[in-house]
Amino acid sequence: MTASGVAVAVAMGLCPGAAAHAGAAEPLEKVVHEVPRRLPGGGQVRPRLMLDATRLLLSAGKSLYVRHLRSGKTVKLADVPLPKGTTLFPAGFTVGNGRIAWWTARTARGGKKRTADFWAVPVGGGTVRRVASAVLPPPSRAGLVTGLAVTPKGLAWSAGDDGVFVAAGGAVKRVEGTRGRHLLSWPWAGSPGPSDPRQTPYQSVKNVETGETRRAPGPGSAVACGVTRCIVRADGSFSARVLGRDGRAQGAVDATGMPPQPLLRDRFAVAYALGRALVHDVTTKTAVVVEGVDTGTRYRTAPGDDLVVFRRGDKYVIVDLAAVK
Template sequence: MRDPRRSGVARWAGATASALAVALVGVGGFWLAGRGGAQGAQAPVEPVPLAATATVAAGPELPDVGKIWPQAVHRLPGRLPDGSKIIPYLFLDDSTILITSEASFEKADTLWAYDLGSGKTTKIADIPVPRDTVLFPDGFAMGGGKIAWWTARKERRGERVEIWTVPVTGGEPVVAAAAEPQRDHRQVPVTALTVTGEEVVWSQGNLGVFRAAAGGEVRKVEGTEGRHLLSWPWVGSPGPMPYGDGTFAEARNVETGEVKRAPSASGDALVACGVRRCVSSADGPSRTGAVQGRVDAQGRADGGSRAVPLAMRPHPMARLVRDRFIAGVADVPGALQPVLQDFDRNIAVSLAPAMKDSAPLPSVAKDDRLLRYRLDDGFLVVDLQAIP
């Protein structure tokens, strides 16, 4: 069984639907278009404005993501030709995706490069799973020509997190860094992992942010106790579940010492923050909110503030991706709709047909580029970097 510390909110039960109820009101110009068609090399459809009084129930259906951004949308099969289940994780380049195949339920055993044009897979490496492993490969990241991930195994003194790396071109994976075992298992999971230069950098529970060169000494980044990796060199708090609500209300650049905070908005609740700005939600049936720039130590805002409608109720795993997108689930009449909201263009799009009773949450890789959504026959993948 998958460890509950890593599963988070995997699915929204039907009982959650009422909490996700939302009316999309055109505050500041919210944009919708007609229902999208098939994915493919079609010209994108320019959205049209939604009337200020329209709602999901009364207004146009959410447009399909492939209709609005066809160049960014890809469909992947759910299995390799030999029947092994796969999971897409990262873009290795504009036309290649890192996928894993599973030896058993959510237990990755092999890394593959998947070519989006041909559908061909090329093996990168087998994934070692040492004896006494209790948390299987996760948190895949890429940088400096290497792919990195983490595992955890049980030792007499607790659970030890190990960071593995392998060249993108293939080879034998090695343990690049091993943290000291932690007795408190709630502190073990890696909340974020990145590769910067010759080092791997990760945040571990509420213990702080750590860095190490391959095979070198693990060093804790000074002043990061209780903070989590946001986007290197930015760290912040509170962090993602179960260590906080994922808003990153405070962010600090550990290389320059610069500190940025979420703007104070009386009566508004933070949904999520990126490096430069935050999204907040106002109480009330209209489900309006605001996009606001962060505030520095002198009280200066990084950009202005504007009102926006919200396409979904805030959820505990919300992330403001690329300072622009939030993916989640909205309630439409009688069903739940997976959606992606773009706060730069004030667009909300549908990722898949609405589902009754429950719907998986969309997942965005920690590199803030690959969004995946599990379909019955495979995966919908959105390249957020390819969205203009």
């Protein structure tokens, strides 16, 4: 049992590595947290992202909250603006440069045109500001906004198959040569996109600043791909290899129960079995097994996610990927 009361099992052999939460790097089995699915007043919340190793961002209706994992206290951060005609509520949360960003979408009268609004608020709270707005492409299997990132120059996102867009100072521009590509991790964008569950996303990736292109290594079928590597399964087998984009072997992993997905943070993939989920770390060659979760309810992982969320009764079980060594 972990300190959070969540039953986990872990393969041993962890080793040091990079982490996003400065001074808070932990082994995989120590970054599993359990939090209530409802506010003290009864409103249901949804985990969005880790602000750091001890603070979790939650959304509930028109409000954002911060859950302090050590004290168990939840405090309101900001109200979420919902312009007239809003039909798609806050999604795509990301954080960077001291700001939390997300998007909403509104539909014009008659339902023929949808516009995405991109918002940001300081990590410490304050006034929510609309950073940019952009007309969305027509509905398709490619999805709507398929990636959102805070860059040194402003916001970047991908929309349907229209490519990658950047916004700075209120002006929105499409990045040349990105049609059909979806933001993975700035400045990398790839194809296919993440919205079709039958395809493994990001088998091909391109640096939209330099033009460098990388493809999924073979032979075999890619199961999960990140910026520098993919998990590739031999046809007809659940045994898989971890291969660099250059084809060099980086180890092996059991891909049983592993659906097509992005390789989160270029190292993590999730597999499912009855009543439990496995989070594989291909960098350290370990896996954490979270028991007793509802695998029938899956929260789709987006390429920029720094956490994985599972449901367990009246709790959420959260694995903070950004804090892993």
